[in-house]
Amino acid sequence: MGDGEDQGDSQLRKFQKELSAGTVSLALLAVLAASGEPMYGYQIAKTLERFGEGVLSGKQSALYPVLRNLQAAGLLDSFVEPSDAGPPRRYYRITAAGRDTLHAWAAAWRATRDSVDSVLEGTRE
């Protein structure tokens, strides 16, 4: 195959990776805020998968370290419970600080999205 195609592909992957670095935390907070009860890693991954395509459809193993980081930052709270299907599951739930952060982040996200959209308007053929 052509070199140009390969390069375009890897450029796209790099761009997706950079995009997801910031947005995955936002998406995780949103999923946990929307769900009434604590969720464990697999459930969260599957919920995000349902929203499919785009940045969030990356490898789901990437979600776990982000969950841990959010917990370390105090935005999520976690506890472990035994399960019948394997090792004890770590459940996560959003904290009050997490909700505040989510509001701030969601506002920042909408502002960014709108401005990027309006810039992109100009490039449309």
Next chain:
Amino acid sequence: MNTGRLPTTIPEYLEHLRRSLAGADPALVQDALYDAEEYLRSELAENPGRSEAEVIAAVASSYGAPDEVADIYRDTEVTVQTALRPPSPPSRKSALGRFFGVFADPRAYASLFYMLLSLATGIFYFTWVVAGFSTSLGLSVTIVGIPLLILFFGSVRVLSLVEGRIVEVMLGERMPRRPLYTVRGRSIWQRIGDMFTDPRSWTAMLYMLLMLPLGIFYFTLAVTLLVTSIAFVATPILVWTGIADVDVHLNGWQLLNFDGSVVGTSLPAWGLPFALVCGIVLLFATMHIARGVGHLHGLFAKHLLVKTAQYS
């Protein structure tokens, strides 16, 4: 990309992941394996019709193949881990540097402080366990004793968590952040029963009893070593500044004697430089001993206070 064939069972997948993560921080490896196992087992439970090999093949595209997962963990977690960790003391190459470098190690000071503190906590734990256990057990022939016994067992768990926090902060041994005794779907009475049958309740009590002799030992060791080394350092300085006299023999041989207005040492003048060197070496040795004792005590506490199978 593809190194070797794709694993077909969950243990194989985990083994593959472990190999891919070789050389990474053990805590990171444990986290990664734990996350992967949770995902794989959940996926398997969600798809009862499919074989383990099929599930793993499907998972390679959604969760990632072991190599990819290893890369993701190295990328995301390592950066954060290093950002959160306190700066490690600069590593010194020479033996001399290693010996004196202990003075810059916060862990040594914290351990020394823990050794001094352990007398107080040891007395408290010992008294609490002996008094609480005998009172509530003695009273359990009457109706008052039973709730007292339950409360006492609960208090032992809380104290063991508190001690765990102290040990982690001061001695640096990773201890659980929260108790994991609650199991969903068990009644309050079953939970109370669990408290009595859980061997960790009993080992925690044993730990608290042992803390009295250990605390006395740690405290004595720390105070003796500190005072001895400080006296060795202070004697030559006091003589050289003209405060103390040499060759004073009042009540037998004494390193440093305060008797009214007379401050004296039985050392001859030529022995003073040796005393200074001894004192400084002993002071640094004390820091090393404190750090060593702290490390051993951390392991000991982990053994008696932490449930071995629990994910903390």
